[in-house]
Amino acid sequence: MSVPTVAAGRSVRAPLPVLGRDVTVPLVTGGEVTYAALDYAASAPALQRVWDDVAAYAPYYGSVHRGAGYLSQLSTDLFENARRTVAEFLDCRTGDQVVFTRSTTDSLNLLAAALPDGCEVFVFETEHHASLLPWRDARVTCLDAPRSPRQAVETLERALADRAPHGPALVCVTGASNVTGELWPVRELAAAAHAHGARIVLDAAQLAPHHAVSVTGLDVDWVAFSGHKLYAPFGSGVLAGRADWLQEAEPYLAGGGASRKVTRREDGGVDVEWHEGAARHEAGSPNVIGAHAVASACKALTEAGFEALAAREERLVRAVREGLVDVPEVRFLSLFGDDAPRVGVLSFVVEGWNSSHFAAALSAEYGIGVRDGLFCAHPLVRTLLGSDPQAQGECGAPEAGSGEKSLNAIRVSFGAGTPDEHVERFVRAVRELVRDGARWTYRTVDGRCVPDTSV
Numbered sequence: 294m295s296v297p298t299v300a301a302g303r304s305v306r307a308p309l310p311v312l313g314r315d316v317t318v319p320l321v322t323g324g325e326v327t328y329a330a331l332d333y334a335a336s337a338p339a340l341q342r343v344w345d346d347v348a349a350y351a352p353y354y355g356s357v358h359r360g361a362g363y364l365s366q367l368s369t370d371l372f373e374n375a376r377r378t379v380a381e382f383l384d385c386r387t388g389d390q391v392v393f394t395r396s397t398t399d400s401l402n403l404l405a406a407a408l409p410d411g412c413e414v415f416v417f418e419t420e421h422h423a424s425l426l427p428w429r430d431a432r433v434t435c436l437d438a439p440r441s442p443r444q445a446v447e448t449l450e451r452a453l454a455d456r457a458p459h460g461p462a463l464v465c466v467t468g469a470s471n472v473t474g475e476l477w478p479v480r481e482l483a484a485a486a487h488a489h490g491a492r493i494v495l496d497a498a499q500l501a502p503h504h505a506v507s508v509t510g511l512d513v514d515w516v517a518f519s520g521h522k523l524y525a526p527f528g529s530g531v532l533a534g535r536a537d538w539l540q541e542a543e544p545y546l547a548g549g550g551a552s553r554k555v556t557r558r559e560d561g562g563v564d565v566e567w568h569e570g571a572a573r574h575e576a577g578s579p580n581v582i583g584a585h586a587v588a589s590a591c592k593a594l595t596e597a598g599f600e601a602l603a604a605r606e607e608r609l610v611r612a613v614r615e616g617l618v619d620v621p622e623v624r625f626l627s628l629f630g631d632d633a634p635r636v637g638v639l640s641f642v643v644e645g646w647n648s649s650h651f652a653a654a655l656s657a658e659y660g661i662g663v664r665d666g667l668f669c670a671h672p673l674v675r676t677l678l679g680s681d682p683q684a685q686g687e688c689g690a691p692e693a694g695s696g697e698k699s700l701n702a703i704r705v706s707f708g709a710g711t712p713d714e715h716v717e718r719f720v721r722a723v724r725e726l727v728r729d730g731a732r733w734t735y736r737t738v739d740g741r742c743v744p745d746t747s748v
Contacts, residue, residue: 307712308709308710308711308712309340309341309342309524309593309597309709309710310340310341310342310710311337311338311339311340311341311524311709311710312338312339312340312341312344313328313330313338314327314338314710314712315327316328317660318660320657320658320659320660321657321658321733321744321746322657322658322732322733325660326659326660327660328660328662329659329660329661329662329714329715329718329719330662330710330711330715331661331662331663331705331706331707331711331715331716331719332662332663332664332704332705332706333502333522333637333638333706333707333708333710333711334471334474334499334522334638334664334668334704334706335664335706336521336522336527337502337521337522337523337524337708337710338524338710339524339525339526339586340524340525340589340590340593340709340710342589342593343524343525343526343586343589343590343593344526346585346586346589347526347582347585347586347589350371350582350585351582353367353368353371354368354581354582355367355368356368356578357369357372357578357579357581358372358550358572358579368581371581371584371585372579372581372584372585374588375393375581375584375585375587375588376391376393376571376584378588378591378592379391379531379533379587379588379591380533381591382506382588382591382592382594382595383506383507383508383516383531383533384505384506384507384508384509384510385508385509385533385534386508386509388535388536389508389533389534389535389536390533390534390535390536390539390570390571391531391532391533391571392531392532392533392539392571392574392575393529393530393531393571393575393579393580393583393584393587394517394529394530394531394532395528395529395530395580396423396519396520396521396528396529396530397421397423397424397496397497397498397517397518397519397522397530398423398427398519398530399530400517400518400530400531400532401423401424401427401465401494401496401517401532402427402545403532403539403545403574404427404463404494404515404517404532404538404539405427405428405429405430405431406542406543406545407538407539407541407542407545407574408428408430408431408461408463408538408542409461409538409541411432411460411461412431412432412460412461412462412463413431413432413433413434413456413457413460413461413462413463414428414431414432414433414434414462414463414464414465415433415434415436415449415452415453415462415463415464415465415491416428416433416434416435416436416464416465416466417435417436417437417438417439417445417448417466418435418436418437418438418672418673418676419438419439419467419470419472419628419670419672419673419676420465420466420467420496420670420673421467421471421496421498421668421669421670422669422670422671423496423498423669424465424466424467424494424496424517425670425672428465431463434452434456436448436449436452438628438672438673438676439628440628440629441629441630442477442478442481442629442633443478445477445478445482446478446481446482446485449464449482449485449486450485450488450489453485453486453488453489453491454489456489458490461491461492462486462489462490462491462492463491463492463493463494464482464486464491464492464493464494465493465494465496466479466482466493466494466495466496467495467496467498467499467500468495468496468497468499468500468501468504468506469499469500469503469504469635469636469638470499470628470635470638470670470673471498471499471638471668471669471670472626472638472640472668472670472673472674472677472702472704473626473627473628473629473633473635473638473639473640473677474499474610474635474636474637474638474639474640474706475627475628475629475633475634475635476500476504476633476634476635476636479495479511479513480510480511480512483511483512483513484512487512492514492515492535493513493514493515494513494514494515494516494517494534495511495513495515495516495517496517496518497516497517497518498517498518498519498522499522499636499638500518500636501516501518501522501523502522502523502524502594502636502708502709503599503602503603503606503636503637503708504599504603504636505595505599506518508533508534513534514534514535515532515533515534515535516531516532516533516534517530517531517532517533518530518531520583520586520587520590523587523590523591523594524590524593524594524708524709524710525583525586525587525589525590526582526583526586528580528583529580529583529584529586529587531587536570539573539574540569540570540573543567544567544573544574544576545574545576546574546576546577547565547576548576548577549576549577549578550568550572550575550576550577550578550579551567551568551572551573551574551575551576552565552566552567552568552576553566553567553568554566594709597709602708602709605709606636606637606707606708606709609637609707609711609713609716610635610637610639612713612716612717612720613639613705613716613719613720614631614639616717616720616724617720617723617724620723620724620727621644622643622644622645622646622727623641623642623643623644623723623727624641624642624643624644625639625640625641626640626641626642626674626677626678626702627677628677636708637706637707637708637711638704638705638706639704639705639706640668640674640677640702640703640704640705641702641703641704641705642678642702642703643703643723643726643727646726646727647742648665648666648701648702648703649665649666649701649737649741649742650731650735650742651665651703651726652664652665652703652742653735653741653742653743653744654726654731654733654735655719655722655723655726657733657735657743657744658722658726658731658732658733659718659719659722661715661718661719661722663703663704663705663706663719664703664704664706665701665702665703665704666701666702667701667702668702668704674701674702677702678702705719733745
C-alpha cells in the first residue's frame with residue numbers, strides 16, 4: 294500500500310522551498326515587506342515537500358495498529374515505514390529502536406523515566422533546558438562550561454573517573470549549541486563515556502537539521518530530535534537507540550497501544566502485560582501525520598545532500614560575521630572561539646541596546662524575525678554574558694538614554710530554506726540600527742518591547 298509522494302529536488306544552490314517564503318508583514322513605518330524568518334533554531338518552517346506529502350496522505354487518514362479496513366492498514370504501513378526511514382536517516386544499529394514522541398523534550402523525559410535505579414547523570418551547564426532538566430529522579434552532576442572541545446572531553450573524563458566504579462551512568466550532551474551554534478565533539482565524548490562504563494544520549498535538535506547524524510558512526514547510545522526543527526510541523530519527535538533500558542522500564546505512558554494483554558483480577562484490580570519494542574512507550578493513538586512528516590523531511594534532507602547544505606550554510610554564517618566585523622558595538626557569543634565550526638546559529642549583544650528593544654526594532658521596522666532572551670539555556674547564556682546567575686531574564690525597552698545593559702542576548706538562525714536576501718537584509722538592518730538608532734518609539738508590555746502605536 295502506498296500514498297502519493299512528492300518528487301524530490303536536489304539543488305541547494307538556492308534555498309529549499311519552505312512554507313511562508315512569500316508571506317508579507319506590515320512595517321510600523323509604513324508599507325509591507327516579505328517576512329525574513331531568521332529564528333530557525335526555535336522552529337524551522339516546514340519544507341514545501343513535507344507539507345505536500347502530508348496533504349497527499351490526508352485523504353487516506355485512518356487509525357493505526359487497530360483497524361482491519363484498507364485506510365487503517367495503509368496508515369499503519371505509513372507509520373511503520375516512517376520508523377524505518379528515520380532509522381536509516383540516523384544510521385541506527387541493528388536492534389536499535391525508534392520511538393516517536395512529541396519533541397526532543399518529550400524524548401529526553403522518556404529516557405529519564407527509563408533510567409535504571411541508581412543511575413547517575415552527567416550534563417554540562419551549556420545544555421538546553423530540554424536536556425538539562427529531565428533528570429529530576431536521578432543523581433545529577435552538572436559540569437562547568439568548557440572553553441574548547443578538548444576541555445569538554447577532559448572535563449567529562451575527570452568527572453567520570455571520580456564517580457563510583459559500579460552502577461549505571463548516563464552522559465547527556467548536545468550536538469550543536471542552540472545559543473552559539475558551535476559543534477560539540479560528540480564522538481570523543483562518547484568514547485570517554487564508554488571508556489568509563491557510562492552511556493551517552495545525544496540531543497540532536499540543533500544538529501540533525503544541518504548535518505548528517507550517524508548513531509553508528511558517533512557511537513552514541515541514543516539520539517533525540519524534534520520534527521519542528523527538522524522542517525516538519527509541530528508535535529513530533531524521535532528517541533532512537535538502544536532497546537534494553539527502554540524495554541526494562543515501565544511504559545512512559547499507560548494506556549492502549551502500550552498494553553498487550555489486560556486481565557481483571559478477583560480482587561478488582563487489573564494485571565497488564567506490556568508490549569515489547571517501541572509500542573511499549575507509544576501509548577494512545579499515534580501521531581501518524583507527524584511521523585510521516587518527519588520521515589518526509591529526513592528523505593528531503595538526505596536527497597539534497599548534507600555536505601552541500603552545510604557548505605551553503607557556512608557561507609551564510611560568514612556573510613553575517615564579515616558583514617558586522619567592523620561594527621564594534623556587536624559582540625558575538627562563543628564558547629570555543631569565533632572560528633569554531635558551527636551550524637547556522639549566532640547569538641550576540643549590542644552595546645547600548647536592550648536585547649528586547651533591538652529585536653523589536655528588527656521586526657517592526659525591517660520585517661525580520663529573530664529571538665531575544667536566554668533561549669531556554671539560562672546557565673549558558675548567563676555564563677557567556679558574565680551576568681549574575683540570580684538575575685531575572687526578562688527585559689523590556691530601556692528608558693531613553695539609560696544605556697541599560699541587557700540581561701539577555703539576540704539570536705539569528707537560519708538553514709536550508711533561508712534566502713540570501715534575508716541574511717543580507719539582516720546585516721543591513723543591524724548596521725543601520727547601531728548607526729542611526731530606531732526610527733520608532735517603543736514601550737514595554739508584559740515584559741516585552743513593542744512599538745508604541747499611540748504616537
